[in-house]
Each structure stands twice: as C-alpha cells, then as structure tokens.
Amino acid sequence: MKLKSKVALITGGGSGLGREIALAFAREGCAIGVNDIRPETAEAVAQEVRALGVDATALPCDVADSRAVMKMFAKHMGDLQALDVLVNNAGIAFVEEHVKRNIEAMIQEIMTAGRTTRSAEATKTMEDGHWRRTLAIHLDGTFYCTREALKIMEFNGWGAIINMASIAGLTGIAAAPDYSAAKAGIIGFTKSVAREVIGRGIRVNAIAPGYIDTPLLDPLPDLMKQMVVAQTPAGRLGTPAEVAATAVFLASDDSSYFVGQVLSPNGGICI
Numbered sequence: 001m002k003l004k005s006k007v008a009l010i011t012g013g014g015s016g017l018g019r020e021i022a023l024a025f026a027r028e029g030c031a032i033g034v035n036d037i038r039p040e041t042a043e044a045v046a047q048e049v050r051a052l053g054v055d056a057t058a059l060p061c062d063v064a065d066s067r068a069v070m071k072m073f074a075k076h077m078g079d080l081q082a083l084d085v086l087v088n089n090a091g092i093a094f095v096e097e098h099v100k101r102n103i104e105a106m107i108q109e110i111m112t113a114g115r116t117t118r119s120a121e122a123t124k125t126m127e128d129g130h131w132r133r134t135l136a137i138h139l140d141g142t143f144y145c146t147r148e149a150l151k152i153m154e155f156n157g158w159g160a161i162i163n164m165a166s167i168a169g170l171t172g173i174a175a176a177p178d179y180s181a182a183k184a185g186i187i188g189f190t191k192s193v194a195r196e197v198i199g200r201g202i203r204v205n206a207i208a209p210g211y212i213d214t215p216l217l218d219p220l221p222d223l224m225k226q227m228v229v230a231q232t233p234a235g236r237l238g239t240p241a242e243v244a245a246t247a248v249f250l251a252s253d254d255s256s257y258f259v260g261q262v263l264s265p266n267g268g269i270c271i
C-alpha cells in the first residue's frame with residue numbers, strides 16, 4: 001500500500017474527481033477527511049471510504065470562506081488527528097446560458113463552413129459576482145486550505161499538497177475567462193509555495209486534467225462535448241480513475257523528486 005497509515009483531506013470530495021481520489025487513497029490505506037459544500041455528498045463518500053476499511057470524517061464547508069476553512073481543519077484534526085496529504089480539488093464551472101448558445105452556434109458554423117467568425121462573448125457580459133465566485137472557490141479556497149495545512153505539515157516535516165488545476169490554466173478556454181484565470185492562478189500558486197516549503201519536507205504539485213467525464217461537464221452543450229472528443233487525440237474523455245492515479249502518485253513517495261510540477265492527464269488535447 002502506497003499511503004498506509006497516512007491521512008488526507010480532500011476538498012470537493014463528494015463528487016467526480018474528489019470522490020474517486022478519496023476512494024483511490026483509501027484503497028492505498030489512507031484515512032480521509034472528505035470536504036464538500038454539500039454535506040450529504042461529503043457524508044456519503046465518507047461512508048464509502050469507511051467501507052474500504054479506513055477511517056473517514058465528513059467535513060462540510062464552503063472552501064471560499066476562510067473562517068469556515070479554519071474550523072474545518074480543526075474538526076479534521078479532532079476527528080483524524082493527523083494531516084499528511086491535502087488535495088485542493090473543490091471547484092465549479094459555471095457557463096451562462098447565452099454563452100452556451102454562442103458556443104453551439106460557433107460549432108455549427110465550424111461544422112458547415114469549416115471555420116467560425118463568431119465569439120463565445122463570455123467576458124464582455126460576465127457579472128462581477130460570477131467572476132468573484134469562480135476565483136473565490138478555486139483560488140481563494142486553494143490558498144485558505146494550503147495556509148491551514150502548512151501549519152500542521154511544517155510541524156511534522158512531511159507533507160504532500162496536490163492542487164487541481166486544468167488545461168484551461170495552461171492554454172485558456174475561450175468561453176471561460178474566469179475559470180481559466182483561476183486555474184492559471186493555481187498553477188502559479190503551486191510553483192511559488194512549492195519553492196517556499198520544499199525545505200520543510202512538503203512537496204506541492206498540481207494536476208491539470210483535460211476533459212474528464214464527471215458531473216462538472218453536465219452544463220456543457222452536447223455539441224461541445226462531441227467537439228472536445230473529436231479534438232482529443234485519444235478519441236475519448238478521460239475517466240476519474242485516470243486522474244486519481246495521478247493523485248496517488250503525487251501523494252506517495254513514488255513522486256519524491258517532483259516539486260512544483262504540473263502533471264496533465266489530457267488524452268493529448270494539450271501537448
């Protein structure tokens with residue numbers, strides 16, 4: 001077992017990639033604090049983890065709320081008494097209705113004319129609240145949780161922090177300036193903190209997945225999903241298990257010389 005007797009906290013662990021990472025870590029012997037903004041999904045995944053024979057606690061909280069994050073870490077330590085691995089994974093991808101319609105029109109045009117002169121028109125019309133909420137969950141949440149985790153990990157002299165970025169942070173996605181900015185920010189944050197804390201025995205790395213088959217993709221127009229698959233050399237969406245395997249690698253000593261790196265399981269859509 002690669003993570004035997006370790007303890008992890010995974011944000012957004014109630015669905016998709018976070019749930020799969022929680023189960024993959026549990027199979028490697030790791031106890032899990034399962035965070036999610038939806039209490040019932042955090043509890044459901046904590047139960048799935050316990051069924052695999054390791055300890056788990058549900059940690060419902062909004063990672064964009066710094067005080068709530070402090071309380072969450074206190075509860076995690078009270079319930080599980082240790083923290084070796086943090087996975088900053090919680091996230092949303094909100095696409096407004098008019099942007100979805102614009103994307104569909106763009107794809108139709110590409111399919112009929114081979115190119116498009118249209119735009120997703122996402123930035124000009126984006127409300128402050130939309131922009132702030134995306135940055136708050138992804139970027140502020142990653143900072144708040146990392147800040148709390150470092151206090152514990154520095155004391156222990158060992159730790160692994162894994163930040164969930166995206167290919168959106170590497171190449172940009174035309175319809176999602178907020179999401180792309182947040183993910184690029186997470187990559188910069190990862191590299192900075194990795195340099196800061198490696199001397200204390202803590203490794204910080206990021207995963208930048210391509211398009212993975214989880215509920216996060218549900219709001220995307222079907223045509224866009226088809227287009228994504230067509231543009232992916234592997235010819236399919238990724239599976240949560242393929243990302244979870246990357247997380248197990250980055251959490252374990254197998255990746256002991258990986259510091260501030262961005263691993264991108266993406267089927268070749270971004271090389």
Ligand SMILES: NC(=O)c1ccc[n+]([C@@H]2O[C@H](COP(=O)([O-])OP(=O)(O)OC[C@H]3O[C@@H](n4cnc5c(N)ncnc54)[C@H](O)[C@@H]3O)[C@@H](O)[C@H]2O)c1
Pocket residue numbers: 011012013014015016017018035036037038041061062063064089090091092093137164165166167208209210211212213214215216217
């Ligand atoms: N699925 C993909 O194609 C893909 C690609 C690249 C990156 N990602 C990233 O992976 C991460 C997980 O996404 P997923 O695909 O599993 O999506 P998902 O929707 O299945 O899961 C995200 C989870 O995060 C939780 N969450 C949302 N806001 C939260 C908050 N403020 N506090 C705590 N929990 C919150 C949700 O309730 C949900 O359970 C996200 O950061 C996402 O941006 C996903």
